[in-house]
Amino acid sequence: MTRRLVACWLLLAPAAQASTGERLDALLAARWAAGDVAPATVCDDATFVRRAWLDLAGRVPPAAEVTRFVNNKRGDKRARLVDDLLAGPAFAEHWGYAWATRLTQRRPNKQDTHDGYALAEWLRERMAGKTPYDRVVSDMITAEGLQDANGAVNYLLRYEAKPEVVAGAVGRQFLGITLGCAQCHDHKSARWRQDDFWGVAAFFARTKRVTAEGDDQSRRGVLEARRGELTRPDPNGDEWSDEEVPTKVIAPQVPGGKPITAVRRRAELAAWVTARDNPYFARNTINQVWDQLFGTPLVRTLDDLPAVVRDPWAPVLDLLADDFAAGGFDFRRPIRAIVLSRAYAAAAAGVANPEAAEKQRALFARFPVRPLTADQLYRSVVQATGHTGEPDPPPSDDERPNVDRPAEFFGVDDGAVPRALAVLNGPFVHDAVEAGAKKLTEAGGPTDRKLVTALFLATLSRRPADAEADDLLALVKDGGEGGVADALWALFNSAEFTTNH
Secondary structure: OHHHHHHHHHHHOOOOOOOHHHHHHHHHHHHHHHOOOOOOOEOOHHHHHHHHHHHHHOOOOOHHHHHHHHHOOOOOHHHHHHHHHHHOHHHHHHHHHHHHHHHHOOOOOEOOOOEHHHHHHHHHHHHHOOOOHHHHHHHHHOOOEEOOOOOOHHHHHHOOOOHHHHHHHHHHHHHOOOHHHHOOOOOOOOOOOHHHHHHHHHHHOOEEEEEEEOOOOEEEEEEEOOOOOEEEEOOOOOOOOOOOOOEEEEOOOOOOOOOOOOOOHHHHHHHHHOOOOOOOHHHHHHHHHHHHHHOOOOOOOOOOHHHHHHOOOHHHHHHHHHHHHHOOOOOHHHHHHHHOOHHHHEOOOOOOOHHHHHHHHHOOOOOOOEEOOHHHHHHHHHHHHOOOOOOOOOOOOOOOOOOOHHHHHHOOOOOHHHHHHHHHHOHHHHHHHHHHHHHHHHHOOOOOHHHHHHHHHHHOOOOOOHHHHHHHHHHHHHOHHHHHHHHHHHHHOOOOOOEEO
8 A cells, every 4th residue: 555655646746856767666666556466576786787787788797896886885876877887888889789680670780781780880879979869760761871881871771772661660660550561451450551651651762772883892872862753553543454554653641641742751751750749759769678678568569559548558658758758869868767667676586476476577577587689698708708709819990800799609599599509519608718717717716715706796796605605616626727617607507697687
């Protein structure tokens, strides 16, 4: 009852008296109360610092950072940690590359159709420079130039700069709607009609993919022609032969709007997509950010707005979306609010009853255990051991080959078995534990408990329990010179290391 009273007070309090974070926690408390579920206990500091580093920086924290954070007695240390991570270069790199993957559904490397690495670098730079997200999206929709000169054009090139392909992508990734399902017929379960789909596609009628031939390679690019209209077979035409098919000219038109005759068509579309009063853009971004942090979005789709408004999670979605828009589409703003929320701080374990635990997970009242991505695994092993798998000395940027190290060492398949085998038997992990053992033995002698503690802090971001320390120390002693490497390998292969929890 006390929790419900607090939730009601915060929900009814004026906005000036309650921060977005307080209002978010109140909405979460109200949702849990309505679902008759108590949230898992708040995770300990060691768990939180590891969780936040993995989600915001893409790797486990340095051992010294774990010790410093756990020993810090400040009441606001979690907020300070999150602010520091959001302001650091690792955040821009991790989220830039993760967002490139999300927007293209491909790993960010150079491919025949587009240069995903250039797009990821472009996104990294925008995130490092704190470019508002509406501007980022607008720049991708309106991008022109060659793929290596303007990284944003690689978003359009990923979808071949074809009107009907880009239209579906814009609907999915920037609006959260399945507009592409209305390409051949009116949508079967949503309000989108063929005219809605083709009206959006028509904004890209003059968008042309070009190829520039160089001395050693060809480069793709995107240009905007001065003329050109989109046509398609006229469904209302009379019977026709194969030699003469009547067509219909399609005018640019946003769903539910009027035809647009502006010269800068893509700019008009971008302005509509990213407008503060667009009911989809901010909501969809929040849904994507929530999915990135919890592995599950708040709502499945935004196709049916009346149903979304009635969804039990609508208050949370709308609170964060409104705050995102009011804050000038600062990408870090909703991330900060979510990472400092009670849902994100919930422990991943604690309830023995499987049904109760599943109910907690379904209502975001328990933190989900998620396998690390290939990028998180690679960067975490590098962080713990110093081994990168790169040639010694590493190549310069001009000489660097188009090699995706995380995928090379841990595969592109996120399946549990292939990833586990890569950690278990992969040559990269083998070399890393040898290098890490050499590095970590500097913390103490080969039979020193300080070394065992260093191993735990470097991999699991916590100090070992006494029994764990005894077991690992025995492994170190029994293994002779290779004992430290064996202990490090065992920690790398633990479920605690290979998951975010």
